Amino acid sequence: MTTTQPASGIADMGGTDGWGAAPTIDPDEKVFKEPWEGRAFALSLLSMRLSGTNLDAFRHSMNRLDREHYIDDGYYGRWLYGAENLLMDSDIIAPGTVEARAVNLSGGRAEEPPAPEPHKPDYAPTAGGSLRQIDAEPKFAVGQRVRAKARHAQGHTRLQHYIQGHVGTVAIIEPPQVLPDTHAHFIAENAQWVYTVAFDSSELFGPDAERFTLNTDCYEDYLEDAS
Numbered sequence: 001m002t003t004t005q006p007a008s009g010i011a012d013m014g015g016t017d018g019w020g021a022a023p024t025i026d027p028d029e030k031v032f033k034e035p036w037e038g039r040a041f042a043l044s045l046l047s048m049r050l051s052g053t054n055l056d057a058f059r060h061s062m063n064r065l066d067r068e069h070y071i072d073d074g075y076y077g078r079w080l081y082g083a084e085n086l087l088m089d090s091d092i093i094a095p096g097t098v099e100a101r102a103v104n105l106s107g108g109r110a111e112e113p114p115a116p117e118p119h120k121p122d123y124a125p126t127a128g129g130s131l132r133q134i135d136a137e138p139k140f141a142v143g144q145r146v147r148a149k150a151r152h153a154q155g156h157t158r159l160q161h162y163i164q165g166h167v168g169t170v171a172i173i174e175p176p177q178v179l180p181d182t183h184a185h186f187i188a189e190n191a192q193w194v195y196t197v198a199f200d201s202s203e204l205f206g207p208d209a210e211r212f213t214l215n216t217d218c219y220e221d222y223l224e225d226a227s
Contacts, residue, residue, distance in 0.1 A: 010070045011063040015162025037076040047083035051090035052120030056184035060156035061085035091116040123186035130177045132191035139220055144170045147226040156184035159222045166203050167226045172196035192220040
């Protein structure tokens with residue numbers, strides 16, 4: 001499950017075919033359908049603290065999952081596998097620890113790997129959360145035509161594959177935030193403006209697509225002028 005997947009791997013499934021009809025969401029759906037899901041949620045939050053990482057690194061830990069682990073065990077199963085990746089990344093647990101512990105807890109016998117020496121990232125954020133104050137003025141204005149850059153990120157990114165190379169219009173200028181592409185890898189915060197960009201469905205999916213406007217948030221580094 002820890003095999004690194006490209007940024008356009010299973011997590012970047014938006015705009016792809018072959019998944020069937022979208023499910024109908026029950027408005028009264030419980031946050032946690034089963035008790036283990038609540039525990040998975042809590043363990044995932046704790047994994048970030050124990051591993052010395054951050055939310056962007058946690059997202060990247062899930063984006064690296066293969067199709068089986070990303071899809072088959074559901075939303076909170078994905079969180080659990082991501083938490084395991086984070087703990088292994090920082091050498092809090094060794095590979096195989098979770099599987100061996102599960103065998104032992106179920107009444108079997110398995111030798112658990114020895115605990116490794118932790119190696120947490122040598123990185124500290126400048127503030128809590130993701131929002132930041134920056135001196136630079138926004139590069140783009142509301143109503144401006146912009147193009148999502150086409151690029152193949154080897155690491156974490158929030159730039160969806162299906163908007164790359166396509167043109168939309170800036171609808172909202174959002175507050176500056178740390179750039180996930182570098183923050184997830186503990187390189188730098190690179191705080192920058194974020195823009196809600198409106199894309200016409202025909203621009204993204206062709207002339208035969210159902211007519212609608214798709215709004216998505218893009219970091220300034222993801223965009224270029226298309227006016």
